[in-house]
Amino acid sequence: KVLRALFGSAVVRLHGSRDYFSLVHESIQYEFVPVLRIALPKDAQNITDASPLHVTWVQKHLKKNPALADDIILAKAFCKAQRVYGAESFLKGFSGHVLDILIIHYQGFVPFLEHAQNWNDTEVIDHENHHKGRVRDELNASKMHSPLILVDPIQPDRNAAAALDNSNYCAFKKAAHDFLAKPSLSFFARKKITLAQLRKKKGTNTLLVIEVVPPEGKKDVVGCKLLKIFEFFTASLAEHEFAPLGQGWEWDGKNHAFIWLILDSLPLPASVEIPGPPVTNAIHAARFKKAHPRTTARKGRLYAREPRPFRTPEPLITSLLTTAYVKERCRSISLTIYTKTRKKTMRVSNNSNSQQ
Known part of the structure; x- marks a missing residue:
């Protein structure tokens, strides 16, 4: 009601795990996400309910080191330009939430890149040390599939970087290395592919x-x-x-x-070799020979060669x-x-x- 009173029909209601609202005002798109006021993460009914608690956590650290605010902006601009920003399911990149945590963890944009370029194939970060070095043992296996396992400082049973895929993880590591080798403003400008x-x-x-x-x-x-x-x-x-x-x-x-x-x-070559079952497996070998009349045996296994489609x-x-x-x-x-x-x-x- 408040949004419609201010912006009228420009407000669009969108459906998600909890409905939210979007509008474009002066060429800028805004999204309004309703959340419950909670004191503890366990009281959240939706993942978005914990957002104000995350903001409080970030503000606490920015009071200690105000310069990190600009470094967070730099990190987000860098990731956007490198096409690795956004946790939406079709992007599978770094969310703003993840970058907030990483900049605070490494205490700056450049230190973040310096460490990131040397990340392992799977990197584990627990800034608040919630799991006392036992993240792999204590975090649910379903949350361990991403190459970056970043324990959420507010919700320690959650991997904040679960949406990140390996392609974007590797692309970011390379971009970090390239930037540090030869820093340039061009790394912060998204290049259009023509x-x-x-x-x-x-x-x-x-x-x-x-x-x-x-x-x-x-x-x-x-x-x-x-x-x-x-x-x-x-x-x-x-x-x-x-x-x-x-x-x-x-x-x-x-x-x-x-x-x-x-x-x-x-x-490619005109034909393709198709591996079959072991020759000792009589039932499957017979089926394979029926499907592929011309077969050969090599090192105890059947093979067929068929025209490549x-x-x-x-x-x-x-x-x-x-x-x-x-x-x-x-x-x-x-x-x-x-x-x-x-x-x-x-x-x-x-x-x-x-x-x-």
Whole structure:
């Protein structure tokens, strides 16, 4: 009622684990998340209820070292520019909450980077020493899958960095190393990926650019659908033994997204070897021979050789564009193929297909 009285119809109600509100005012988007006033973390009915307690914890440390406030801003700007900021399920990066804790833990932006560049494959941080060095023994196994295990100072049974994936973890470590080796303001500016850059990057290889018009909906939901399309393409490439030399995806948060893949221009061998069961397993060996009439035995195991369904990635990706899995996650999608000598485009919508 208060928001609508101030901003009228500009206020949009969004559904989540607890409904919240969003509005755009003077070109800035604001989100208002209702929380319960609680004194202890155990009284939280929703994860957001603990947010004021986290703010109090941060403010306590900033009083001891006020300069950390600017360092927190630097850390968030750095991570945004490096495309590793945001704990949404389609981003899988560092949340603002996580960066608050890390800057306070390392007492500054530069010390944070100095330590981060040398993090282990799995790094454990318990700033308040809640678990007395026994984090791996005491924290629930379901919260130990991320490469960074950061014990929440307010809720010690929680890994604050659980959303972070290995790709963003490694990308951040590299960015930290590169910045420290040669500091520059450019590390704080998000660089737009352009077609010209990608065509230059591909060299004599093949570049696939997949442009996607996303569906309407809540940002996190739409972002997840786009991520699933990207992962569907990359998983299919791996299944058929194509190894991208470069890959990524971008979304403007509105009506345009694109996926890019750089692959070797040379075709794969015409046939593929399929491993089968041990020759001593009579039942499974018989089934394998029935499915693959031409088999050979090597070191006690059956193998078959079959024609490879796709020798180059272009027809594979083209075949994926029209699958229900892709079409139900976007409004339309198009593929443009850039080889050394030609350019070809295929467009697919939810209603019709066209090729040129």
